[in-house]
Amino acid sequence: MENIKSFSFKRILLLMQKTLYENAKSVSIGLITVFGFFSFILIMSALKDAGAWDKLQAFYYVGLFIAGFFISGMAFSNFRNKEKTMSWLTLPASISEKLISEWLLTTIIYIIAYSAIFYAFNLIVFLIGDVFNFEVNFINIFTKETLILFLHYIIIQSILLAGAATFKKVPLFFTISSLFIIGLIISFYLTILALGIKGQFEVFQFNGNGIQSNNFNYDLQNHWLIKVPKIMYYYVTAPVFWIYTYFKIKEKEA
Amino acid sequence: MVEINNLNFGYKKKETLFSELNLELKEGRIYGLLGKNGSGKTTLLKQIAGLLHPQSGTVLLNDEIPQKRTPKVLASYYMIPEEFETPGINVKTFLKVTAPFYPGFKTKEFYEYLEEFKIDTKQKLNKMSYGQKKKFLISFGMAADTPLLITDEPTNGLDIPSKSIFRKLMASALSENKLFVISTHQVKDIEGIIDTVVVLEDGKIVFNQALENISDKLCFKTLKSIDDENVLYAEKGITGYSAVVRNTGEEASHINTELLFNSIIAKDSKVVNEFN
Numbered sequence: 313m314e315n316i317k318s319f320s321f322k323r324i325l326l327l328m329q330k331t332l333y334e335n336a337k338s339v340s341i342g343l344i345t346v347f348g349f350f351s352f353i354l355i356m357s358a359l360k361d362a363g364a365w366d367k368l369q370a371f372y373y374v375g376l377f378i379a380g381f382f383i384s385g386m387a388f389s390n391f392r393n394k395e396k397t398m399s400w401l402t403l404p405a406s407i408s409e410k411l412i413s414e415w416l417l418t419t420i421i422y423i424i425a426y427s428a429i430f431y432a433f434n435l436i437v438f439l440i441g442d443v444f445n446f447e448v449n450f451i452n453i454f455t456k457e458t459l460i461l462f463l464h465y466i467i468i469q470s471i472l473l474a475g476a477a478t479f480k481k482v483p484l485f486f487t488i489s490s491l492f493i494i495g496l497i498i499s500f501y502l503t504i505l506a507l508g509i510k511g512q513f514e515v516f517q518f519n520g521n522g523i524q525s526n527n528f529n530y531d532l533q534n535h536w537l538i539k540v541p542k543i544m545y546y547y548v549t550a551p552v553f554w555i556y557t558y559f560k561i562k563e564k565e566a
Numbered sequence: 567m568v569e570i571n572n573l574n575f576g577y578k579k580k581e582t583l584f585s586e587l588n589l590e591l592k593e594g595r596i597y598g599l600l601g602k603n604g605s606g607k608t609t610l611l612k613q614i615a616g617l618l619h620p621q622s623g624t625v626l627l628n629d630e631i632p633q634k635r636t637p638k639v640l641a642s643y644y645m646i647p648e649e650f651e652t653p654g655i656n657v658k659t660f661l662k663v664t665a666p667f668y669p670g671f672k673t674k675e676f677y678e679y680l681e682e683f684k685i686d687t688k689q690k691l692n693k694m695s696y697g698q699k700k701k702f703l704i705s706f707g708m709a710a711d712t713p714l715l716i717t718d719e720p721t722n723g724l725d726i727p728s729k730s731i732f733r734k735l736m737a738s739a740l741s742e743n744k745l746f747v748i749s750t751h752q753v754k755d756i757e758g759i760i761d762t763v764v765v766l767e768d769g770k771i772v773f774n775q776a777l778e779n780i781s782d783k784l785c786f787k788t789l790k791s792i793d794d795e796n797v798l799y800a801e802k803g804i805t806g807y808s809a810v811v812r813n814t815g816e817e818a819s820h821i822n823t824e825l826l827f828n829s830i831i832a833k834d835s836k837v838v839n840e841f842n
Binding site for chain 2: 334336401
């Protein structure tokens with residue numbers, strides 16, 4: 313017993329292996345759904361325009377977020393029932409190892425698996441195009457923009473992971489509802505902010521650099537009111553929710 | 567070794583289940599944690615396993631706090647709960663994905679235990695009956711070879727032959743550096759394997775004695791009448807009275823666990839007083 317390390321990468325791999333084996337059915341359904349999603353999009357677009365595959369990059373992004381959120385909502389699935397919680401909590405691995413394994417599965421492994429399916433599909437379409445003599449370009453997903461999108465996914469996913477560790481039933485619904493409420497509060501804050509700047513009420517929208525309406529565009533890019541939330545979003549959100557998730561697991565009882 | 571000091575716990579802040587509870591469980595022994603339904607047995611086991619956090623007081627498992635759930639402390643025990651859910655994988659896959667977490671896991675023994683219980687290793691765990699699942703978990707728990715094995719109502723759902731296999735396996739698996747805790751309200755089922763009786767009543771440890779102490783102080787007899795002042799507790803039967811009697815002459819008798827238990831939880835128990 314003396315030589316058991318408090319942190320081990322091997323145990324993280326074992327945890328991931330255990331999760332994948334025990335949820336093989338759900339994982340297979342997920343993979344088939346993603347493959348089906350791309351097939352559906354391809355068929356629909358082919359009916360409209362044979363060369364539309366090239367434009368399907370956008371669907372890769374949409375699918376990445378939608379499927380990723382569903383998968384993240386299913387993280388910590390053992391917490392949905394008391395008996396499973398008990399066996400998960402007593403499994404010899406540290407809290408951080410358990411958190412990292414769930415995080416890896418729902419971010420890195422998920423992104424790799426999802427992209428692999430997309431590329432496999434891309435290759436199949438490319439080969440079919442080659443055989444039947446119609447031009448299909450091989451889509452390169454790994455651009456700078458995609459990497460930034462992955463970053464956005466990881467940041468938003470941290471909130472869903474925290475939700476999965478918090479809500480016992482239908483965590484995805486409760487997390488998205490919570491996010492919706494937070495979104496409303498931010499919108500309200502921006503409206504009040506713009507009201508203070510312009511002095512009259514209008515429907516404003518936030519465009520990332522400033523606040524905009526039909527006849528008004530206020531560039532706040534260098535203003536602290538925009539800078540601080542941006543820094544908070546990129547550097548603080550994910551770590552805060554990961555720490556929150558860690559403590560949620562730590563305090564869990566069965 | 568398990569050490570519980572001044573444990574206070576309740577599921578709600580104002581409701582107290584354990585108040586200043588103290589208990590020490592030592593290696594090399596099989597403890598029978600007995601108590602009526604709702605006496606707090608499962609809650610106590612969960613405290614030992616670190617599944618519940620005490621309101622105050624400490625629980626120590628080999629000098630470590632189980633509530634910290636470090637890999638070291640988690641690998642030092644295996645808990646077989648009364649209610650459990652098994653995944654939709656077969657025995658071999660479960661072994662492949664779970665056994666590596668227990669450094670001392672004995673695969674050969676595991677398959678021997680399963681064979682003894684006549685469990686089909688190709689069957690998926692979620693398709694097994696409750697009793698089969700229980701036998702599977704008992705086999706896994708014993709093969710995990712942890713210093714502490716916690717079992718909550720292990721004989722629930724087992725048929726009569728399996729109960730006797732369970733008793734045989736438990737007795738043979740014990741060694742001087744191991745500690746088994748068997749919690750049950752079916753006292754008869756664990757007769758002959760436990761060597762210390764711990765009785766929990768309304769969240770309090772009302773009795774904690776090794777069998778040798780019990781034998782030294784008590785005698786279990788069938789009597790025609792119970793006029794003798796040494797009779798501490800008696801239950802009327804067809805052939806007379808089953809009685810717990812003060813052992814005044816170093817007399818050896820078979821300990822009737824069920825009778826002992828009833829004598830302990832009786833109001834103003836004279837048996838409990840005999841040990842105080």
